[in-house]
Amino acid sequence: MNLKQIYKYGSPPNYFKLSLKAENWFLIPGILLIIVGCLGGLFIAPPDYQMGHAFRIIYFHVPSAYLSMSAYAYMAGAALVGIVWRSNVAFSVAKSIAPFGASLTFLALVTGMLWGKPMWGTAWVWDARLTSQFILLLLYLGYILLHLSIREQRKADLAASILALTGVINLPIIHYSVVWWNTLHQASTISKLSSPSITGDMLWPLLVMIFGYGFFFWGVICRVVASEILKREKRSKWAKQYIKELQ
Amino acid sequence: MNIYQQLFLRDLKVSMKRWSDLLTGIIMFILVAFIFPLIAGSDQDFMHRIIGPVILLSSLLASLISMQNIFKPDLNNGSLEQLVLSTHSLSGLVFIKILSYWISSSLPLVVVSSLIASAYYVTGIDIAKVMLTVLLATTTLVNINSLAAALTLGVRYPGALMTLILFPLSLPILMFGSKAIEYSILGMDISGPFYFLTGMMLLSFSLGPIATAFAIRISID
Numbered sequence: 001m002n003l004k005q006i007y008k009y010g011s012p013p014n015y016f017k018l019s020l021k022a023e024n025w026f027l028i029p030g031i032l033l034i035i036v037g038c039l040g041g042l043f044i045a046p047p048d049y050q051m052g053h054a055f056r057i058i059y060f061h062v063p064s065a066y067l068s069m070s071a072y073a074y075m076a077g078a079a080l081v082g083i084v085w086r087s088n089v090a091f092s093v094a095k096s097i098a099p100f101g102a103s104l105t106f107l108a109l110v111t112g113m114l115w116g117k118p119m120w121g122t123a124w125v126w127d128a129r130l131t132s133q134f135i136l137l138l139l140y141l142g143y144i145l146l147h148l149s150i151r152e153q154r155k156a157d158l159a160a161s162i163l164a165l166t167g168v169i170n171l172p173i174i175h176y177s178v179v180w181w182n183t184l185h186q187a188s189t190i191s192k193l194s195s196p197s198i199t200g201d202m203l204w205p206l207l208v209m210i211f212g213y214g215f216f217f218w219g220v221i222c223r224v225v226a227s228e229i230l231k232r233e234k235r236s237k238w239a240k241q242y243i244k245e246l247q
Numbered sequence: 248m249n250i251y252q253q254l255f256l257r258d259l260k261v262s263m264k265r266w267s268d269l270l271t272g273i274i275m276f277i278l279v280a281f282i283f284p285l286i287a288g289s290d291q292d293f294m295h296r297i298i299g300p301v302i303l304l305s306s307l308l309a310s311l312i313s314m315q316n317i318f319k320p321d322l323n324n325g326s327l328e329q330l331v332l333s334t335h336s337l338s339g340l341v342f343i344k345i346l347s348y349w350i351s352s353s354l355p356l357v358v359v360s361s362l363i364a365s366a367y368y369v370t371g372i373d374i375a376k377v378m379l380t381v382l383l384a385t386t387t388l389v390n391i392n393s394l395a396a397a398l399t400l401g402v403r404y405p406g407a408l409m410t411l412i413l414f415p416l417s418l419p420i421l422m423f424g425s426k427a428i429e430y431s432i433l434g435m436d437i438s439g440p441f442y443f444l445t446g447m448m449l450l451s452f453s454l455g456p457i458a459t460a461f462a463i464r465i466s467i468d
Contacts, residue, residue, distance in 0.1 A: 138415040145408055150401040158465040159398045162458055163412060166394065169454070170416050173447075177419040 013238045019222040027219030033212030040205030063213035065108035071101035076168040079161035091157040096224040102140035128179040139167040258347035272313030279305035298367040299425030313352040314392040337460040353385035376431040383444040384424040390455030397462035
């Protein structure tokens, strides 16, 4: 794919069509993978020798935590593209990712609390991962609220994008300054690629769930971006024509 | 006198004219720090433990109050637009503006923090360390604040939104600042937190004005 083809999708109607087309390519595998992952995680995987059946919440906790962090990176990437090329499409992508990122962060926090209560005896501890996840939620909320409270679309896009980029610079600093506290959170289970500290029976549903979440996320994002573009371009010729064809 | 000196003096004069804003900030600083022992108890060990967080949190609140109006009046009377239209680099002008705002809004806090430190039973050279921590922390906070103020220029009531933007971004400063004060009271080596605070100050002064200038440009046109 050369640069010209990428530029082609910078124009709203082309990107609109592309995301409508791509939607099902992400959504259907995502749903299938999540079903398989749920079955594998909830029924096939053996119970943990320490945590019993309670560990099964990992299959929802870890994917949402992963995705909440990478969604911020996607959002900031889209914001950067938007600022550099002043691309309306990139801004719509960034704007559509924000609420999903926030809800994934929230989900990661809630499942973590549900998991922590029986395991650690407390729903919340002041440790590095929990705190930086909470800060991530605040950053998402800041982006969403800043975007909401500026009337003019273009200004709102640019201002919120700057905030997203500032967050990217600050997130590692925040994370590593919180890491200084002694950490209660169990060490990451599958980051050690050579020898993961989890058996294969437990591992494969987790990987399936992570990919399922990712595919599903992008499927939903495709649809939301399409509607966002349509909303922004509602006065243009192609959008009017598209809406007329629908009716 | 070149434009930078002129802007610097002009901003100092303007903020002296709006002395009520500055005074509110200082009062906020003292108020939070003095009310805390009244609520939570005031034996010496406990006071020594909480002085770090209290002093940094109250300086954050104080700078939030006094910095809300760093750009807004200039936007309303049109002088901010003249700065954007001038041939000089906007980042440089913003840097000068931030510097003069730091002097008028945060330098008093550094002085007052010595008073608070002695009220918290801190003695001797440790008072100077507390002051130095406040100095380093506020120089960074002023940059984050100006970015938040510039981003929310288009918002009618920016206070709550600025707080939401400001708190996560200033978290490392608060943590390392209170660590520095804690270490200095415990008589430990404070060079670690101080290096971090100084590094954050340099980082914020090198990136802050650029981002702020960009945010101002957005809200002007």
